[in-house]
Structure formats: C-alpha cells, structure tokens
Amino acid sequence: MKARGLLKGAGLVAASAVLIVAVILAGILSFVYYNTAAGRVWGVPLRLLSAALVPGEDGYTFTGEELLGEDRWAMLIDEEGQVAWSLRKPDDVPEHYSLTDVASFTRWYLNDYPVQCRIREDGLLVVGAPKGSIWKHDIAMDIQVLLQLPVWFTMLFLLSLLCVLGLAWLVLRRWFRQAQQARDAARSDWINGVSHDIRTPLSVVMGTAAQLENAPDLSPERRRQAGIVRTQSQAIRDLVNDLNLTMRLDCAMQPLRKEFIQPEAFLRQTVADFLNGGLAEGFPLEMDLPAQPLPAIQADPFLLRRAVNNLLTNCVRHNAPGCPISVGARAEGGAVLLWVESGGAAAPSSGPGEPSQLEPDGGAAHGTGLKLVAQIAEAHGGRARFSRGSRFRCELRLPADGRSLS
Numbered sequence: 001m002k003a004r005g006l007l008k009g010a011g012l013v014a015a016s017a018v019l020i021v022a023v024i025l026a027g028i029l030s031f032v033y034y035n036t037a038a039g040r041v042w043g044v045p046l047r048l049l050s051a052a053l054v055p056g057e058d059g060y061t062f063t064g065e066e067l068l069g070e071d072r073w074a075m076l077i078d079e080e081g082q083v084a085w086s087l088r089k090p091d092d093v094p095e096h097y098s099l100t101d102v103a104s105f106t107r108w109y110l111n112d113y114p115v116q117c118r119i120r121e122d123g124l125l126v127v128g129a130p131k132g133s134i135w136k137h138d139i140a141m142d143i144q145v146l147l148q149l150p151v152w153f154t155m156l157f158l159l160s161l162l163c164v165l166g167l168a169w170l171v172l173r174r175w176f177r178q179a180q181q182a183r184d185a186a187r188s189d190w191i192n193g194v195s196h197d198i199r200t201p202l203s204v205v206m207g208t209a210a211q212l213e214n215a216p217d218l219s220p221e222r223r224r225q226a227g228i229v230r231t232q233s234q235a236i237r238d239l240v241n242d243l244n245l246t247m248r249l250d251c252a253m254q255p256l257r258k259e260f261i262q263p264e265a266f267l268r269q270t271v272a273d274f275l276n277g278g279l280a281e282g283f284p285l286e287m288d289l290p291a292q293p294l295p296a297i298q299a300d301p302f303l304l305r306r307a308v309n310n311l312l313t314n315c316v317r318h319n320a321p322g323c324p325i326s327v328g329a330r331a332e333g334g335a336v337l338l339w340v341e342s343g344g345a346a347a348p349s350s351g352p353g354e355p356s357q358l359e360p361d362g363g364a365a366h367g368t369g370l371k372l373v374a375q376i377a378e379a380h381g382g383r384a385r386f387s388r389g390s391r392f393r394c395e396l397r398l399p400a401d402g403r404s405l406s
Contacts (some may be wrong), residue, residue: 021160025153046118049074050125053085060085071130077102078123093128108136198240206233238313238369256379260296261304263329263336264289270308271327280312282321288328295400297336299380307376307384308340310369311394315342335382336400341393370394 052064053076060076068074068087075086081097083089092111094101102124106117110126114134118125212218212226271287274280308327315325319342326341370386373394377384382398 018161021157021164024160025157029153046116046125046127049127050118050120053120053125055122062087068127071133072127074125074127076120076123076125084123090128198236202233202237202240206230206237209233235317256300256303258298258300258380261299261301262296263294263338266301266304267308267327267329267338270305271312273305274309274312280316280325283316283319284322284324286324286326288326290330294329294331294336297380297398297400299398303376303379307373307396308338310373311340314369315340315392319343331400332397334400335397338396338398339393341391343391 048067049064052062052067053074054061054063062074062085065087073086073088073090075089075093076084077097078084081099081102083095090111090113093113094111105115105126109115110128112131113128114131114136115126115128117127209226209230213223213230215223215226218226267287267289271285275285312325312327315323319325323343327339328341329336329338331337373396374384377396377398380398382396385395385397387393387395
C-alpha cells in the first residue's frame with residue numbers, strides 16, 4: 001500500500017510538472033505572438049487610418065482622429081518628399097524628406113519617434129508614436145533556422161520536463177529513504193526489545209535445566225528431559241541472536257570490523273571451540289586443509305565465526321549421531337573457499353548438486369541460520385552456495401584481496 005501511495009505521488013508530481021512546463025511554454029509563446037505581431041500592438045491598422053484620410057478640392061479631410069488616439073500623430077508625404085498633410089506633427093519633425101530619409105525612417109525611427117508607414121497612391125502615410133513608447137528592431141533570419149525553431153522548442157520543452165521530473169525523483173527518493181529508515185529503526189527497536197525481554201527468562205530456564213540435568217537425586221529419564229529443555233533453550237537463544245543479527249545486516253546497521261585472517265588457523269580455532277562447547281558430541285569432525293598456506297582474507301572474525309558455527313549447528317541438528325562432518329578450505333582463483341559438508345538432510349535442495357532454496361519471506365527452510373550465512377558472505381563481498389547430493393555442502397566464497405567478487 002505504501003509503495004502504491006509512493007507511485008501515485010510520483011505520478012501526480014510528474015503530471016504537475018508536465019502541466020507547469022506546458023503552461024509556461026504556452027505563456028511565453030503567447031507573449032511573443034501578441035507583442036511582436038508586425039506592429040499591431042500600435043493599435044488601429046494603418047489601412048483604416050489611410051481610408052479615413054480623403055483628398056478634396058480644399059485639401060485633405062481626416063475623419064479618423066478617434067482611431068488615431070490622443071498620443072499619436074500622422075502626416076502624408078507626397079512624391080516630391082514634401083509634407084502634404086499632417087495632424088499633431090511634432091515641431092522637430094522635418095517638412096521635407098529625401099529618398100534616403102524615407103528609406104531610413106521606414107525601418108527604424110524618425111528623429112527618435114517610432115513610426116509606421118503605408119504606401120498610398122498620393123504618397124506615403126506616416127503615423128508616429130511618442131518617443132520611448134515603442135521598441136523597434138529589424139529581425140532577419142535564415143529560412144533553415146526558422147524551420148528549426150519547432151525542433152528547438154521541442155528540445156527545450158523536453159529538457160525542462162526532464163529537469164522537473166529529475167527533481168521530483170530526487171525528492172521522492174529522499175522521502176522514500178527517510179520512510180525506509182524510519183521503518184528499519186522501528187523494526188530494529190522492536191526486535192531489540194523482544195530480544196532483551198526474552199534473554200532474562202531464557203537464562204533462568206537454561207540455568208534451571210542445567211541444574212536439573214546435573215542433579216544426582218533425579219532419575220536418568222528426568223535428567224535426560226532436563227537436558228532436552230536446556231538444548232532447546234539454547235536453540236531459542238541462538239534463533240533470537242540470529243534474528244537480531246540478520247535484521248541488522250538487512251538494514252546495513254551491523255558495522256564490519258575487518259581484519260586479516262589466516263583461513264587455516266581460523267577454521268582450526270572455530271572447530272575447536274565448537275567441539276569444546278559439547279555441541280558436536282557423537283559427530284566425528286574432519287578437517288581438510290591444503291599443505292600450502294592459503295592467502296589471508298580480510299573479514300570480521302565474529303561474523304565469519306558465526307557463519308561457520310551456524311553451518312556446523314545446522315549439520316548437528318538435522319543429522320543423526322554418527323554422521324561425519326567435514327570442514328575445509330582451499331584457494332580458487334582470487335578467492336578462498338571455506339566449506340562445511342555433512343551427510344543427511346542438513347538443508348533442502350531441489351535436486352542433486354542444485355542450490356538450496358531460501359523461503360520467500362527471506363528465511364531458510366530451517367530458520368534464519370542459512371539466510372544469515374548468505375548475508376554474512378555478501379557483507380564481505382562474497383557469496384554462499386548451498387548444495388546437496390548425497391551430502392549437504394555449503395561453500396563460502398570470499399575474496400582474498402578484500403574486494404567484492406563479480
């Protein structure tokens with residue numbers, strides 16, 4: 001629902017951007033059209049003013065004073081260059097004009113007065129406006145450039161639209177990240193709270209179960225049942241810890257404290273700690289390490305140890321006692337492969353040699369343990385591969401130089 005709301009918001013912003021850009025462009029084009037329309041901004045067309053000036057026996061009669069307005073003036077220049085008629089002509093406007101004068105003011109200004117001209121049978125009608133009231137400029141443009149104007153306007157429109165949409169995308173992306181961070185923080189607080197609330201009663205249960213398991217006055221059956229309670233309590237504790245850690249890795253909230261690790265020494269120490277913890281009782285453990293030293297890997301020893309322990313625990317939980325477990329490492333290209341292998345059903349697979357599938361909710365078929373292994377590998381720039389033929393096998397492929405594997 002939230003994703004759908006964000007998409008609707010993005011669509012609304014995009015539509016608003018298109019509308020804003022379209023209105024702006026339409027306004028600019030309208031302004032240019034109505035304010036540069038070949039002098040029509042002057043008021044009444046010259047043909048009406050020319051029709052209002054009629055020659056007679058006693059001179060000219062002009063009936064278009066209302067059309068001309070109060071701030072305009074007009075005059076008629078005959079073929080000799082002499083002013084034959086005028087109305088409100090300024091004093092600084094000459095009475096006689098040469099061909100050069102006419103050619104000049106018809107394009108520009110007449111003594112700084114902006115003027116319009118219309119050719120008549122009896123001469124040239126000139127209508128002027130006050131100084132500084134009209135801006136005139138001669139515009140010449142190659143026809144090819146003129147034909148390219150629609151393309152340029154389209155490109156400008158698309159560029160403006162792209163800029164607005166890009167800004168909207170950045171804003172929505174920031175909002176989405178903030179919302180995601182808020183959700184991650186809320187989920188982290190909830191899981192941390194639940195983990196904290198579970199630890200205290202779980203410790204009491206584990207301690208009591210351990211005491212009952214070692215009580216000499218209880219029957220062997222009761223001590224065995226107490227051992228089952230202790231073991232399952234430890235499983236719950238590990239599950240809570242895995243849930244907390246996998247959430248932190250999902251949200252990139254778990255800092256990596258990397259250091260250079262020698263794979264052989266790391267695996268020997270991890271397996272020794274696992275055996276000393278009594279979790280592998282009844283399961284023979286084998287080490288398969290090359291004679292030549294392996295290249296060092298840069299990793300967080302706590303997280304990497306957690307991944308190997310999860311794999312070993314998974315093998316113990318889902319196999320019968322007596323099932324052999326093998327742990328090893330080898331160099332392969334620019335990477336180091338750490339693997340844990342066992343017989344039986346330590347992890348499901350869709351077929352011999354095929355990778356184990358994680359559930360759609362992100363958890364593995366046997367809890368969060370296998371997902372956490374994959375997350376830890378990815379956090380180190382590597383990857384995990386789960387497969388099962390006659391034996392379950394998980395390979396952690398980690399870069400020897402600390403860089404991500406392609």
